[in-house]
Amino acid sequence: MRLLRARDGSEEAVAAILAEDAGAMTSVPRALARAFALRNRQRYEEALQVVVATLARDDLDDALRLPVLEELVVLLVALRRGKALKAISAELATTLVGVGGAARGSESPAARFVGTLLNSLSLLDRGETERARTELDAIRALAASDRDRAYWHLASGEVGIAAFKRRKGEADLAEAVRDLSAALEYAAPEPLLEIRIRALRQLGEAYELLKQPELASDCWARAHALEEDLVARQVSDEIRATLLEDIPTEHDERIRVAADLALTGPAGASAATAVAAAIVAMESARGAAILGRIAPDAERALRRLPHPGDGAAAWRWLRGIADATARDEAIWIMHARPERVHHGIIGRDLAHHIDLPANRSTLEKLVKALRRECNEFRLGQAEGRERVSQLIEQLGAEIGVETVLGLMPRRIKRLVVVAGGVLSDIPLAALPIKDGPDGEPAPIVCRFAVSDLPCLSARPLLRHRSAGNRGGRALMISAFDATPEGFERELKQKAYRRVRILGHGQTDPRDASQTWLQFAGKNKDQRDGRIQPARFQQADLQACGTLILGACESGMAQRVGRDERTGFVRAGLHAGAASVVAARWIAEVSITTVLLDRFESYLRYLPRDVALRRAQLDVRDGRVAPNAAVPDPGHPAWWACWTLYGDSGHQVKAPILRASARRPAQLIRRLFRTP
Template sequence: MSESYVLDGGEPLAEALGKARAVARQADASASVGAAASLVEQVDAAYGHVLELVHADDAGLWAVLAAEHVGAVRAIGALTTAAFRCDRYLPEVRVLRHRLPLLIERAQVRSESGAHASAASDAAEIRKALDNDPGAGLDLADQARLRRVEGLAAAARGDGVTADRFLIEARGAFQSLGDSAAVAVIDRDLRLIRARGGSDQASAAILAEDAQAEAMSAPRALAHALALKNQHRYEEALQVVVALLAADHLDDALRLPVLEELVGLLVALRRGKALKALSAELPQTLVTQTLVTQTLMTQTSVRAGGSVEGTEPPAVRFIRVLLSCFRLLDAGQAERARTELNAVRASAVSDRDRAHWHVASGEVSIAVFKRRKTQSDLDEAVWDLGAACEYAVADQLLEVRIRALRLLGEAFELRKEPDQASDRWARAHALEEDLVARQVSDEVRSTLLEDIPTEHDERVRVAAELAVAGPGDAAAVTGVASAIVAMESARGAAILGRIAPDAESSLRRLPPAGDGAAAWEWLRGIADATARDEAIWIMHARPDRVHHGIVGRGLVHHVDLPADRGELEKLVKALRKECNEYRLAQAAGRAQVSRLIERLGAAIGAETVLELVPRRVKRLVVIAGGVLSEIPVAALPIKAGSSSVPIVSRFAVSDLPCLSARPLLHQRSVGNRGGRALLVNAFEATPEDFERELRRVHYRRVRILGHGQSDAEDASQTWLQFAGKKSDRDGRIHPGRFQQADLRACGTLMLGACESGMAQRVGRDERTGFVRAGLHAGAASVVAARWIAEVSVTTALLDRFEHYLRFLPRDVALQRAQLDVRAGRVAPAAAVPEPEHPAWWACWTLYGDSGHQVRAPILRASACRPALLFRRLFRTP
């Protein structure tokens, strides 16, 4: 300032000021994220005492020391206290030249709090005051501080050119004063602005500088998080932001900017539950470029917004209109969204803005097509989204490019160009996998991978959206058929080649994508081929929904229910963890299994779906992939009057790999009917004995008694144990070898071994194990356990199954055997606690053809005697 004050060192005021400055220096050295409340109180109290000692007539000195008080508190990150002191001190200062230091401090406090519009208002007030009173000048340091505030405000409103000019002017002033610390702050401001603009170089520079820092203030930590986010290291950025929020000494004035950053990271990491819990704390005016980017990247509806008061800079208006466009699309007002978008097209001046605009425009065109069914709308969408991909080539626009590719795939799918759609969806999937790979922990990576929509997820979604027309609408009917065909396409692509590689191309004769009429004809053929008492239940899990299709004679339904695929994964993993010998022997373990089964049924909406199935239907053929394939459907609860019963009480349940495999497996079953059986005691038979006997005699039923193990993570640890010549390990058969066995004559393969129905994931979609290996080897059906099966229950249940198999279809035979165990009609050889509990019987599943094993309901005299065959194969002394 133009006035200076010299204090006598012996005066009480000088001594108090010296102590206050010493306390401020100590607090400044101790503060990292922000000063602890005790330090803030000490500094505030020390300067408060200084101001009390100033003579009432010395208004100029009082104003200078008041500004120093505010600056000292601001310097240690106590912005709320600094703002409070400004608001208290300013009304007491009447002379303009005395007000300027406090106004500059308030502008800096507001700027560092993120309230750049208010800081710009303070700067404008200062400029106006200087114009009206030329004598009230600013010294060079204050001029530099004011220019910094104006530069940061320009950056906040999207005026990068002005921001650069003002900040460079401020830097030059500080450099001429020899204030290297202030120069370093300006340099970081410039890097941060460039990082916000997407500069990889600026982000890398920020991270490199922070790597050398022992501690970071809250603003610096926020910049660090931004730099990490720009490199798509979302998990690391989230850790920084969460640590900031958890800090006891985070200033309240910085809490909103930190929460704002948290929103964008939660969207990027698909933390829907956390975001929903947080939303109650956020104001509706939380509108930022970061949130726009993250919103465009995902399909999550986080389209928060609100009007921005006052005069809107072009960049702010552009962001607001984009968010308004999303809300209008959600409300079905696509034409109005188009009008608003066209009004701000000229405001898209950077590649980032152009990419965002074209993505929004493409989404609007797709929405208009779905209402008007005009081909030109799709053509416009393809053009816009292609342009968005070209503008979003930079790495920092990766999320925008992913979103554009996914929408472009949808546009091609609607244009009935499935190959082009698959290509775009595959590209988007690859980019998202690259983004996931940049995260730190396996847990986060696996969660994000589960949330990435596959090509099949997208195809099912698009088809399902076409099935939402009113009841009886022709488009709705063909849409339902298209949705079920899309679900079948996903299943066949994942598994058909693993059970019938030679016949895959001939079996996969699905109607082309987007051809609703052909889909309906195909589905009618499937429905007509089902028995009157039979229905097919096909399921597909997308990241946030589960699609159900019910098909039977005179019966076609499609139900789309909300569900969290990641949560389903957690429930299934928890169920597998509980289903072991130790936990199932405990009442608490069995109770937990019951709760998990109940939660799984509720999570997929089993009861809602099965209410659509008429009472005449007694048999359910379940087709489910991915995590859904691991749910014990037979045990899921459904209502029966005022109580609940497991599904197996009403339906005989079987599992089919995919609809396309049904004719092949049925053909195998018809050709392999009969009672010639092979009972294999794997504890005494070697793998070579087993394989040799299958080649020598055509057995229609094969039952293996032994021990097995499954490891979902390590395929080498999945095996069936046979007798070994040298050691136990020598007798192990892995799925790869088992599928080479000659089971082409086998109608029913019974794997009476623990975990024989469990397997490893192929990629992220399907598990392959002994069930798939048995079907690949030629069997028409396989009965296997999903988890560890108790030996005595296994023996009793499979004995009953073979008994019923002589005159009942396979699925009904297994249903009767399970109900016998549940009702206590068959007693296991060993004592089993709660023998009716689903943990003992629900693990058994029939995979493949569900029809009859024998040709007639009476057991033929030619039926084999398993014990005799066993003696023939395995000679004993």
């Protein structure tokens, strides 16, 4: 009786069991009761330790092995331990078959309720909505406790949402809202917290489909808060960090809903609007606070996105974005959910959405490992460079870069990337793809020029700014010789269209106070010469089309708030620049010099993204050589850190004439060539 009461979440039984000393687990039933009690208080990690110890006991008989294994599965799912779950699947299946054969024909109402409920959810996963509804209706009267009733209404709500996606009948959604609201009421007791979280997430989805985004956001925010509370009850930092990474945000949920509609909806025009809705949802997840600093007026600083549920409006918005792209250009927008990465492709006569399996926490670990390796000591070793190559290859495989870029027509030569979170830290230009008849992998930069935007809505604003900041007047300043005051004074005296800063910098993604560019200090005190992003964004760069930050780690940033990224790139855009070239990690000085020299040379007649691509390929293919001895100078670790942020267009007003002016004879022959 005590065991069953602990399993069902009796507060009195749970409190009594947890008040006992852990050494009181003198038998398997007592140990299992303690595991139940710990789970009902959401102390999953401690419960798992008890269950693992129970499985190793000599007095564990076959009658109790099944409930112990079932509890183990519940806890592994709750703690997101997928690999461990797979490892015990064979033993669990064998135990279930043995017990099921012995118990067949003597099924209790409770067992029938649980079995039918699970079967209905299995039917739902296979798309058999009507059969799932029939099975659920047949067992409604068997729900004997608040837990059973909460589970029943939760399952019924999920069936209602699935039915709406198939039939588009709002009556199904209205019924789903009623069921999920009832599930919330029944799941109010503390031991039913996980059911309450699931019901809130499903209710948010129902409201999102009903085009009530405020109610949807409220449900998802409440679920997120409850999950954070649940995470805080675990013991180790490793478990807490893993669980926090796996909690879906409001934007994760909104993108998931839009993506599900894109995958399950009909073909044709409806499919196109569903793709547009998914891309709108991805754009809404990108930080937009920067718009207030780059917009020419307050009205344009507001990002007015259509609701993802309004497919027609989403399609009109997407068409406007696509029509503004060049014929050889495509926009690649990405978003990482805990277990999926969503990709949107936009261009002229081009609109795709694809989501692929990928683990967000794995991506975080790979990016952190890449940053650790990208220092001059490790890159000076063959082993370090090989490790960097492996990490870059793993990142490409994890996000499915081959699959995504396989959707690109051959006419596409330029990619404008909009990525948030960990995806924005991946050096996309270096990711290997198979291109050409030989099928050998080569970096993305061999086929595409790549640039980066904070959000899609910033693109027309930065393009407008760039059009007014074109020209050739350039300022190259050595931060080793110039003081911060001298640099700021020079910018105010003349309208420089291109500004290049040579110097040293440091970025700490966890501590903004340790992020700075080093200028010359007063009385040789280096600390006086340090400029942090907050001061840098006050510099007068209103006339600047291209800002080149030739300093280590100048492209790194701190993530804050709603996918906002602070750092020198953002500070440069705030200060007025239309585009910024910066390094993602420590950059070797001699390679930095030749690469940025080539970039500025190409910038006189090529778009910024193409100019950077040419410069990177010159270094990769050995067409230019660094002044110092650099081992394997063509390795991507040396050149892939450089990224173009902002507008990718031309820097000069008449690029073709500027380029051709250096070769007047060839120009005349080309203009007057006879057929």
